[in-house]
Amino acid sequence: MILIIDFGSQYNQLIARRVRELEVYCQIEPPDIALDAIKALKPEGIILSGGPASIYEPNSPRVDKGIFELGIPILGICYGLQYMVDCLGGKVIRSAKREYGFAELHVIRRDRGGIFSEVAEDTRCWMSHGDTIDQLPSGFEITAETANTRVAAVEDPKRRFYGLQFHPEVVHTPEGKKMLENFLFPVCGCQKSWTMASFVRNSVEEIRSTVGDRRVVLGLSGGVDSSVAAMLLHQAIGNQLTSVFVDNGLLRQDEAEKVLALFKRHFHMNIRFARARAQFLAALKGVEDPERKRKIIGRVFIEVFDSEARKIKNVDFLAQGTLYPDVIESRSAFGGPSAVIKSHHNVGGLPRRMKLKLVEPLKHLFKDEVRLLGKELGLSDDMIWRQPFPGPGLGIRIIGEVTAKRLALLRKADAILLEEIKAADYYRRLWQSFVVLLPLKSVGIMGDQRTYENIAAIRAVTSDDAMTADWARLPHELLGSIANRIINEVRGINRVVYDISSKPPSTIEWE
Ligand SMILES: Nc1ncnc2c1ncn2[C@@H]1O[C@H](COP(=O)(O)OP(=O)(O)OP(=O)(O)O)[C@@H](O)[C@H]1O
Ligand SMILES: O=c1[nH]c(=O)c2[nH+]cn([C@@H]3O[C@H](COP(=O)(O)O)[C@@H](O)[C@H]3O)c2[nH]1
Ligand SMILES: NC(=O)CC[C@H](N)C(=O)O
Numbered sequence: 054m055i056l057i058i059d060f061g062s063q064y065n066q067l068i069a070r071r072v073r074e075l076e077v078y079c080q081i082e083p084p085d086i087a088l089d090a091i092k093a094l095k096p097e098g099i100i101l102s103g104g105p106a107s108i109y110e111p112n113s114p115r116v117d118k119g120i121f122e123l124g125i126p127i128l129g130i131c132y133g134l135q136y137m138v139d140c141l142g143g144k145v146i147r148s149a150k151r152e153y154g155f156a157e158l159h160v161i162r163r164d165r166g167g168i169f170s171e172v173a174e175d176t177r178c179w180m181s182h183g184d185t186i187d188q189l190p191s192g193f194e195i196t197a198e199t200a201n202t203r204v205a206a207v208e209d210p211k212r213r214f215y216g217l218q219f220h221p222e223v224v225h226t227p228e229g230k231k232m233l234e235n236f237l238f239p240v241c242g243c244q245k246s247w248t249m250a251s252f253v254r255n256s257v258e259e260i261r262s263t264v265g266d267r268r269v270v271l272g273l274s275g276g277v278d279s280s281v282a283a284m285l286l287h288q289a290i291g292n293q294l295t296s297v298f299v300d301n302g303l304l305r306q307d308e309a310e311k312v313l314a315l316f317k318r319h320f321h322m323n324i325r326f327a328r329a330r331a332q333f334l335a336a337l338k339g340v341e342d343p344e345r346k347r348k349i350i351g352r353v354f355i356e357v358f359d360s361e362a363r364k365i366k367n368v369d370f371l372a373q374g375t376l377y378p379d380v381i382e383s384r385s386a387f388g389g390p391s392a393v394i395k396s397h398h399n400v401g402g403l404p405r406r407m408k409l410k411l412v413e414p415l416k417h418l419f420k421d422e423v424r425l426l427g428k429e430l431g432l433s434d435d436m437i438w439r440q441p442f443p444g445p446g447l448g449i450r451i452i453g454e455v456t457a458k459r460l461a462l463l464r465k466a467d468a469i470l471l472e473e474i475k476a477a478d479y480y481r482r483l484w485q486s487f488v489v490l491l492p493l494k495s496v497g498i499m500g501d502q503r504t505y506e507n508i509a510a511i512r513a514v515t516s517d518d519a520m521t522a523d524w525a526r527l528p529h530e531l532l533g534s535i536a537n538r539i540i541n542e543v544r545g546i547n548r549v550v551y552d553i554s555s556k557p558p559s560t561i562e563w564e
């Protein structure tokens with residue numbers, strides 16, 4: 054495996070994606086990981102990520118220096134390179150000018166089977182730094198330069214230490230993937246072994262040894278992640294698993310009935326249905342702040358799981374379909390180097406003290422990997438290709454207070470949108486498509502009468518992993534027919550707008 058040390062770069066997950074695309078398993082860990090924990094992972098190579106800090110500042114993040122004594126190849130990217138240089142006796146200074154964007158890279162040495170083998174002598178790279186290397190540690194030499202940056206890449210071929218001032222993980226560095234490939238295979242000697250079949254084998258074993266003869270409850274939403282987690286756990290521990298579907302009152306039209314029917318038909322596992330509408334709505338009464346709503350929903354979910362667990366004997370574990378991006382994005386909530394954007398109900402929204410221990414077999418996977426895993430486990434295409442639906446559901450799509458009346462309005466509008474999207478064959482082409490109910494009213498005219506009613510917004514985005522997203526260029530005719538149907542069929546909505554923001558700077562959900 055490859056260990057990635059997270060110095061807070063916004064591109065960390067991209068590094069992980071690239072490595073896994075090359076069929077090598079990797080894991081991202083924070084800089085305070087202990088040296089013994091690093092050794093226990095038995096990495097074949099270590100990648101030090103970029104990050105917003107400057108190495109000469111007090112309290113800039115550092116990982117145990119012992120990594121340089123392990124005899125393992127190390128690749129430093131941007132801040133990671135600067136950290137390596139600083140640790141090993143070189144010098145990093147603030148550069149006279151910041152460099153952000155494309156730069157022409159001139160490769161000086163690519164004849165030693167290192168990072169640049171088979172890379173063109175002149176190629177482009179993506180820079181994003183304000184610091185620069187002034188003095189190299191002994192044993193290092195410069196292997197590439199740009200017009201602005203004398204030290205664009207370095208290596209110490211004896212110790213197999215490599216450093217890039219630019220970002221090989223972004224698509225704007227066209228030969229970046231080749232450079233990473235060179236690091237993984239010739240340099241680190243990795244094998245291509247990251248396949249879903251091997252993942253299933255290892256997870257089943259791990260789940261069995263964690264759970265022993267105890268019981269597990271799993272939050273089953275009918276979404277891709279929890280359905281795949283349920284299949285995996287069921288394969289590992291069979292009847293020791295009970296899945297709990299919670300009707301939190303924030304679901305879409307007919308969702309509870311549909312999900313239950315589907316699972317009863319296709320899966321022979323224990324499923325419980327927890328009716329908790331009133332509990333969620335009461336807890337949300339009068340609450341308008343998005344983060345408060347999220348925390349409340351997270352807490353009530355756990356209360357419901359706890360009370361279901363009490364009805365079954367010997368339950369020690371709660372299983373969830375938490376994915377890698379949820380974990381990494383929420384890490385900051387626990388003191389990591391990046392900023393808190395929003396608390397996902399199943400991670401940052403969890404209460405601090407919990408009775409049940411978490412089992413999260415998918416917490417190192419990305420969404421597209423979970424879909425592949427679902428296929429491996431025999432889940433139908435319809436389930437695998439469902440658009441994601443957040444656990445807080447319509448609760449974060451009603452801006453402002455959540456009430457039964459507003460839920461009813463949104464449910465109708467959302468059902469119409471989905472019907473139209475599916476009929477136009479756009480469902481699978483979109484990462485998500487949904488309606489948001491705004492806390493605003495506007496004036497309209499219907500049948501010669503004045504109306505003063507709610508505004509709904511349509512949100513439809515394309516994305517690969519929800520980390521970035523673009524608004525979907527839906528045909529005007531389709532948008533027109535959705536709007537037309539919503540306004541005609543949903544009493545209480547008289548205006549529909551289309552959200553044309555991308556992520557970043559906006560996010561996919563409005564709250
Ligand atoms: N209505 C629900 N009942 C029980 N558990 C739920 C419910 N909604 C969400 N969860 C739990 O919260 C986790 C996170 O929700 P999330 O929406 O990210 O995943 P998902 O619903 O499984 O998949 P998808 O992202 O495709 O919607 C789920 O994996 C599940 O364990
Ligand atoms: O299970 C979930 N619990 C949550 O609390 C939550 N918040 C956002 N999402 C989903 O995450 C993806 C990224 O959303 P944002 O761009 O709005 O952050 C999108 O796919 C969102 O639908 C959630 N899923
Ligand atoms: N992208 C980065 O890793 C930046 C590293 C450091 N903060 C610099 O400005 O050079």
Ligand SMILES: [Mg+2]
Nearest residue numbers: 276442443444
């Ligand atoms: Mg979901």
